[in-house]
Amino acid sequence: MIRLADVAHRYSGRELLAGVELEIAGGAFLFLTGPSGAGKTTLLKLCYGELQPSAGRVELFGQDMQRLSRDALADTRRRIGVIHQDCQFLDHLSIADNVALPFLAAGRPVPADDLRELLNWVGLEDRAEARPPTLSGGERQRAALARAVIMSPEVVLADEPTGNVDWEMSMRLLSLLLELNRMGTAVMIATHDLALIRAAKAQVSARVLRISERQLQTAGSDL
Amino acid sequence: MVPASGYTALLTGATAAAMAFLAVFALALSLASGRLADRWSQTLAQTATLRISAPPSQMTAQTAAVLEILRTTPGVASVRVLESDEQRALLEPWFGPDLPIEALALPRLIEIIEAPDGFDPVGLRMRLAAEAPGAVLDDHTRWRRPLVQAADALRLLALGSILLIAGALAAMVTLAASFSLAANAQVIRVLRLVGARDAFIARAFVRRFTLRGLVGASIGTAAGMAVLALMPLAPARDGVFSGLGFSGADWLLPLLIPPLAVLVAWAATRVTAFRVLRREG
Numbered sequence: 001m002i003r004l005a006d007v008a009h010r011y012s013g014r015e016l017l018a019g020v021e022l023e024i025a026g027g028a029f030l031f032l033t034g035p036s037g038a039g040k041t042t043l044l045k046l047c048y049g050e051l052q053p054s055a056g057r058v059e060l061f062g063q064d065m066q067r068l069s070r071d072a073l074a075d076t077r078r079r080i081g082v083i084h085q086d087c088q089f090l091d092h093l094s095i096a097d098n099v100a101l102p103f104l105a106a107g108r109p110v111p112a113d114d115l116r117e118l119l120n121w122v123g124l125e126d127r128a129e130a131r132p133p134t135l136s137g138g139e140r141q142r143a144a145l146a147r148a149v150i151m152s153p154e155v156v157l158a159d160e161p162t163g164n165v166d167w168e169m170s171m172r173l174l175s176l177l178l179e180l181n182r183m184g185t186a187v188m189i190a191t192h193d194l195a196l197i198r199a200a201k202a203q204v205s206a207r208v209l210r211i212s213e214r215q216l217q218t219a220g221s222d223l
Numbered sequence: 224m225v226p227a228s229g230y231t232a233l234l235t236g237a238t239a240a241a242m243a244f245l246a247v248f249a250l251a252l253s254l255a256s257g258r259l260a261d262r263w264s265q266t267l268a269q270t271a272t273l274r275i276s277a278p279p280s281q282m283t284a285q286t287a288a289v290l291e292i293l294r295t296t297p298g299v300a301s302v303r304v305l306e307s308d309e310q311r312a313l314l315e316p317w318f319g320p321d322l323p324i325e326a327l328a329l330p331r332l333i334e335i336i337e338a339p340d341g342f343d344p345v346g347l348r349m350r351l352a353a354e355a356p357g358a359v360l361d362d363h364t365r366w367r368r369p370l371v372q373a374a375d376a377l378r379l380l381a382l383g384s385i386l387l388i389a390g391a392l393a394a395m396v397t398l399a400a401s402f403s404l405a406a407n408a409q410v411i412r413v414l415r416l417v418g419a420r421d422a423f424i425a426r427a428f429v430r431r432f433t434l435r436g437l438v439g440a441s442i443g444t445a446a447g448m449a450v451l452a453l454m455p456l457a458p459a460r461d462g463v464f465s466g467l468g469f470s471g472a473d474w475l476l477p478l479l480i481p482p483l484a485v486l487v488a489w490a491a492t493r494v495t496a497f498r499v500l501r502r503e504g
Contacts, residue, residue, distance in 0.1 A: 050415070050416075070420070070421055070501075071420050071421070071422075074415070074418050074419060074420040074421075075418065075420075076418075077415070077416070077417070077418040078417070078418035082416055084416075088409075088412065088413045088416055089413070090224075090226075090410055090413055091226075092226040092227075093224075101413070101414070101417045102417040102418055104224070105414055105417045105418050105419035105420075105423055106418060107423065147417070151418075
């Protein structure tokens with residue numbers, strides 16, 4: 001579904017990533033780890049087309065990202081659910097409206113029953129009309145997860161989804177992502193939380209990748 | 224989709240209102256100039272004045288000769304010798320009433336009304352020179368032309384002002400839209416994240432600024448029309464400043480200003496939004 005071939009990325013003259021080879025296949029569960037500033041977020045952004053590679057080729061669902069028109073790239077993004085560490089909400093809209101945003105952006109009517117069911121799934125049915133700033137960190141992350149999956153994406157990319165929540169909430173988020181994966185959605189989580197990775201590997205066959213010295217490598221057996 | 228922004232909303236609405244207010248007056252000036260040019264052109268184009276300056280002993284003979292020439296001139300519909308009372312009325316604005324006109328050696332004036340096809344002034348002047356040397360034909364061209372040109376220039380100036388007003392509105396909306404797009408960079412980022420196309424994002428801003436333009440321009444147009452309706456104007460015969468307001472169906476023309484402002488705001492915001500979205504990647 002998503003393939004990076006010999007991808008490099010430079011920012012302000014500095015090479016952040018080089019020679020990256022990555023394939024996210026259907027149903028895969030991947031962890032992306034590495035020290036802060038290693039380029040995890042950059043790699044995720046390359047995977048959903050927010051950044052263009054300096055070299056190499058990024059394929060999104062079989063199409064060369066650099067050859068996609070702006071509209072085609074926007075349409076492709078709807079097939080990828082993204083969860084940011086800071087959630088990226090529109091604070092003037094309710095949580096329900098934020099979760100429904102991908103439908104509005106696609107110009108499609110929001111399926112009210114699906115939206116209710118989804119908010120119920122992430123445990124936010126009582127906070128549907130609340131504004132994002134009034135939610136706790138865990139609630140915000142679950143709302144971000146709901147928004148990421150409302151269009152039934154084929155891939156979910158999560159950037160440090162448990163970075164601002166306690167262990168109990170981390171486990172709850174992980175169980176939601178594992179449930180999604182069991183339904184066939186590929187999941188890639190960027191995190192430096194090794195405990196989270198170990199907890200996941202106890203439940204699913206997850207592959208762990210590490211960014212080190214600008215290169216993407218398969219992590220050792222200790223993970 | 225885009226959070227309300229009081230500052231840009233007020234700025235755009237107020238600018239549209241002010242521009243529409245000015246556009247109403249520019250339009251009124253344009254229409255008044257056009258009417259003035261038409262009136263001067265039509266009224267004076269179909270008349271001419273013939274002046275006979277001759278010694279009193281020859282005045283009657285030359286007048287008779289002139290009238291005979293005019294009677295046989297093709298294109299002259301009718302002629303009329305101005306009476307003393309009419310001449311007194313013409314001079315009254317300069318000399319006041321009770322002017323002893325009989326004591327003055329005034330030329331005799333003959334008003335010529337042209338037929339629709341008009342007469343040949345060059346040919347008529349040649350005949351007059353030969354048969355009535357004291358007669359001078361004034362077909363009003365000499366002073367009618369600059370007046371009509373002035374009125375036409377005034378009309379062009381007013382129309383140019385409307386274009387300048389539209390340009391100023393477009394510039395103001397472009398600035399406000401650019402500011403709004405920059406202030407809402409996070410909104411744009413989130414919309415992109417969830418797969419919104421540029422057209423969808425641009426539409427959110429275009430709708431907002433177009434609506435502001437419509438509301439502002441409607442208020443400005445209504446205010447301009449109200450001021451014109453209430454403005455005390457000189458009677459129509461008093462020249463340039465007569466009839467500055469609208470008359471009859473002309474009152475419908477200012478109603479085109481809000482739709483035009485909407486068009487300007489729509490185009491300016493759309494162009495700005497797409498330019499910014501493409502630039503920001």
